[in-house]
Amino acid sequence: MKRIAVLTSGGDAPGMNAAIRAAVRKAIHGGCEVFGVEYGYTGLLKGQMKIMRYEDVGNIMQRGGTILKTARSTQFPTPEGQDMAMRELTRREIEGVVIIGGDGSFRGAQLLAKRGIKVCGVPGTIDNDIFGTDYTIGFDTACNTVLDAINKIRDTASSHKRIVIIEVMGRDSGWIALAAGLAGGAEFVIVPEIPHDLDFVSDKIIRGMNSGKEHSIVVVAEGAAHGFEVGERLRVSTGYDTRVTVLGHIQRGGSPSAFDRILATRLGAAAVDALLGGETNAMVGLVGNQVAVTSLDVVVNQKRGLDVSLYELEAIMATRLVKT
Numbered sequence: 001m002k003r004i005a006v007l008t009s010g011g012d013a014p015g016m017n018a019a020i021r022a023a024v025r026k027a028i029h030g031g032c033e034v035f036g037v038e039y040g041y042t043g044l045l046k047g048q049m050k051i052m053r054y055e056d057v058g059n060i061m062q063r064g065g066t067i068l069k070t071a072r073s074t075q076f077p078t079p080e081g082q083d084m085a086m087r088e089l090t091r092r093e094i095e096g097v098v099i100i101g102g103d104g105s106f107r108g109a110q111l112l113a114k115r116g117i118k119v120c121g122v123p124g125t126i127d128n129d130i131f132g133t134d135y136t137i138g139f140d141t142a143c144n145t146v147l148d149a150i151n152k153i154r155d156t157a158s159s160h161k162r163i164v165i166i167e168v169m170g171r172d173s174g175w176i177a178l179a180a181g182l183a184g185g186a187e188f189v190i191v192p193e194i195p196h197d198l199d200f201v202s203d204k205i206i207r208g209m210n211s212g213k214e215h216s217i218v219v220v221a222e223g224a225a226h227g228f229e230v231g232e233r234l235r236v237s238t239g240y241d242t243r244v245t246v247l248g249h250i251q252r253g254g255s256p257s258a259f260d261r262i263l264a265t266r267l268g269a270a271a272v273d274a275l276l277g278g279e280t281n282a283m284v285g286l287v288g289n290q291v292a293v294t295s296l297d298v299v300v301n302q303k304r305g306l307d308v309s310l311y312e313l314e315a316i317m318a319t320r321l322v323k324t
């Protein structure tokens with residue numbers, strides 16, 4: 001394989017630049033020419049791509065977002081859109097594509113694989129919801145952003161003995177809420193994967209406050225409930241003042257953590273290794289701290305579940321046993 005393309009697709013995530021850098025430099029190291037495609041599949045079908053040199057990916061590792069830009073393309077899923085993409089790839093004799101994105105992007109990658117282009121996915125999304133990897137690129141940075149907010153909100157919440165509700169991203173996944181709640185010492189974490197009962201949450205908060213807690217923090221995953229609705233319900237049922245913070249897109253930005261940079265570097269390089277080794281229709285992930293290659297047919301048809309033992313641990317940490 002002499003020519004490889006790299007693109008980022010779907011929602012951006014901190015660490016995507018480190019993955020681009022790793023893929024470009026590993027491919028050059030392996031004797032390939034590398035094309036950087038702008039705006040994901042939208043740019044691919046328009047031929048919006050240029051050769052990337054070693055130095056073109058310098059000074060990007062520490063930056064959030066993606067220098068290649070990203071997009072969601074409605075045209076690519078159509079046969080005509082794929083015809084256009086294939087024309088642009090074959091015209092340049094590009095045989096392999098590294099696709100950094102989420103499961104939607106990998107479904108697109110499967111279609112390219114069916115048409116004979118070798119593809120390898122790299123899981124880049126803050127949601128940590130991709131099967132075949134213990135962590136997705138961007139998740140750790142997003143959790144640290146939430147944690148920073150929790151630390152600050154905790155200061156003001158204890159001064160006023162308030163309940164604070166922090167709504168976090170993750171779409172249908174509760175991973176960010178759970179990890180940030182566990183690391184931030186939340187009283188309760190509401191996630192889509194596990195049913196919740198606000199009366200139970202309310203009782204737990206009242207018991208905690210009665211036993212001397214200075215504040216209560218509830219982390220709500222956007223896919224489970226609306227922060228403002230939870231806040232209003234808890235205000236009425238507990239009688240305590242509530243404040244709601246919806247963190248929103250700050251969770252998608254920022255300089256990637258060391259963990260995300262290392263993960264992205266390992267996986268970006270591993271994707272090139274996989275392509276040069278003849279793999280296709282595959283995704284590289286980290287499983288038990290080892291790089292693992294999983295078929296995209298498996299990746300897109302399975303959901304990465306929440307670690308329920310972490311949820312239980314979080315609940316235990318936030319429960320004060322009252323002596324009877």
Ligand code: ATP
Pocket residue numbers: 009010011012041071072073074075076077101102103104105106107108109111124125126127
């Ligand atoms: P994130 O999880 O961060 O949103 P994602 O990769 O899941 O990332 P999507 O918007 O679902 O984001 O997908 C990105 C692009 O991949 C889409 O705009 C579309 O062009 C392509 N794509 C998504 N689903 C399919 C599909 N079923 N078939 C072909 N292409 C698809």
